[in-house]
Amino acid sequence: MRFAFLLLATAVLSACNQHSAAELDVRDVVLYAPVTAGTPAVAYFVVRNNSSLPIRVHRVDSRLFARAEFHATVVSEGLSRMQSVDELHIDAGAEVRLQPGGMHLMLMRAHTPVTAADRDTLTIYYGENHSMTIETPVSDRLAEPAGLSHSQ
Numbered sequence: 001m002r003f004a005f006l007l008l009a010t011a012v013l014s015a016c017n018q019h020s021a022a023e024l025d026v027r028d029v030v031l032y033a034p035v036t037a038g039t040p041a042v043a044y045f046v047v048r049n050n051s052s053l054p055i056r057v058h059r060v061d062s063r064l065f066a067r068a069e070f071h072a073t074v075v076s077e078g079l080s081r082m083q084s085v086d087e088l089h090i091d092a093g094a095e096v097r098l099q100p101g102g103m104h105l106m107l108m109r110a111h112t113p114v115t116a117a118d119r120d121t122l123t124i125y126y127g128e129n130h131s132m133t134i135e136t137p138v139s140d141r142l143a144e145p146a147g148l149s150h151s152q
Contacts, residue, residue: 047124085103114138
């Protein structure tokens with residue numbers, strides 16, 4: 001009887017916790033240092049929702065920067081501009097690719113000068129009260145691979 005109760009309690013608690021770090025997968029993270037002091041940094045990565053429910057990513061915190069915002073590149077009347085995006089919606093089983101010329105993460109107001117020798121810790125907040133933390137090296141934007149220019 002006690003064993004059956006523990007099994008039932010475990011099943012109920014598991015159902016309440018519908019998102020876990022295993023359900024949200026972040027890969028291919030590239031964080032480019034600001035080109036000059038006082039300018040934003042940019043990060044690109046892929047976020048995959050491995051769960052059977054939609055996931056909403058509503059905030060990212062950075063150890064090196066005071067502010068992080070999702071931005072989308074929007075083309076209107078032949079001109080390209082960035083538009084702030086409040087949150088990422090990722091359908092069940094789908095992924096969102098943050099990439100040059102599209103959705104990306106802008107990192108603003110560095111706490112101290114940031115260089116390619118640094119590492120940043122990003123905390124990604126999603127769902128009602130879930131988060132995951134990733135650590136990534138900072139890369140030199142001047143050495144970025146062909147096709148990854150943020151200015152495209």
